Amino acid sequence: MSTATLPGAAQRLLRGPVGAAGGVMVVDGLPEPGVLGALTQEAHSRYAESDRQDVDVDDGTAGRGGTPARHLYTSGGGPVQDALYNAPWLSDYLSHLCGTRVRPTGTRGSYSYYVHPGDHLGLHLDIETCDVTLISVLRDDAGPDRxxxxxxxHAAHLGRDLHEVRRLGEVGLGLVKAAPGQSIVLLGGLLPHETLPVDPGGTRIISALCFVAG
Ligand SMILES: O=C(O)CCC(=O)C(=O)O
Ligand SMILES: [Fe+2]
Incomplete structure (x- = not known):
């Protein structure tokens, strides 16, 4: 599959600053300290109602969505995350970083909890409503050096499908670690990605927000 066949919004994303940087960028100071604290509190309080996701083997999907292998807990967001998600400045900021207009998909965001040793999320491309995914790290007990x-x-496969990633194997990999107070801006529908298993005691909690490109 050539990237030349991708739709216009995808082409614009690839040409924007995040696309030019390889499809992923870590930004500092987002969320700002007060909001980080409130989001972390909300994530901890939503954990009681989270769902366990246990999938040992993925479904072999080539494109976006599908059923990646995974072991983790997820929960819906809450009012603190909703306020961040719907803040016009956030969409403006991400639009600027991505080089094309993006907006919230309209649904709520979510929290993910990697708690048990080995919890992870396997290779995937994000669902259709997540052209741009904002992953804010709220907690990472393993620390930045692990x-x-x-x-x-899978940086070598930006704009390509998962069949190619599986066929060509582990080439052109990049490891992105962000700390609490930082966020990862990811072209989640274009850059194949996965979350590595967490170490024992390495609980990691993120806020995930999905944006569509216009
Ligand atoms: O854990 C992460 O940093 C990424 C999570 C992710 O890719 C997703 O939720 O789709
Ligand atoms: Fe993802």
Whole structure:
């Protein structure tokens, strides 16, 4: 599959600053300290109602969505995350970084909890409503120097499907680690990615927000 066949919004994303940087960028100071604290509190309080996701083997999907292998807990967001998600400045900021207009998909965001040793999220492309995914790290007990819970991006396969990634194997990988107070801006529908298994005691909690490109 050539990237020349991708739709216009995808082409614009690839040509924007995040696309030019390889499809992923770590930004500092987002969320700002007060919001980070409130989001972390909300994530902890939503954990009681989270769902366990246990999938040992993926369904072999080539494109976006599908059923990636995974072991983790997820929950819906809450009012603190909703306020961040719907803040016009956030869409403006991400639009600027991505080089094309993006907006919230309209649904709520979510929290993900990698808690047990080995919890991870396997290779995938994000669902159709997540052209741009904002992953804010709220907690990472493993710390910044360990691969535990890191985002592994298949940079050599930006704009390509997962069949190619599986066929060509582990080439052109990049490991992205962000700390609490930082966020990962990811072209989640274009850059194949996975979350590495967490170490024992390496609990990692993120806020995930999905944006569509116009
Ligand atoms: O854990 C992460 O950093 C990424 C999570 C992710 O890719 C997703 O939720 O789709
Ligand atoms: Fe993802």
């Amino acid at each position: 691969p535990s819970g890191g985002l592994l991006v």
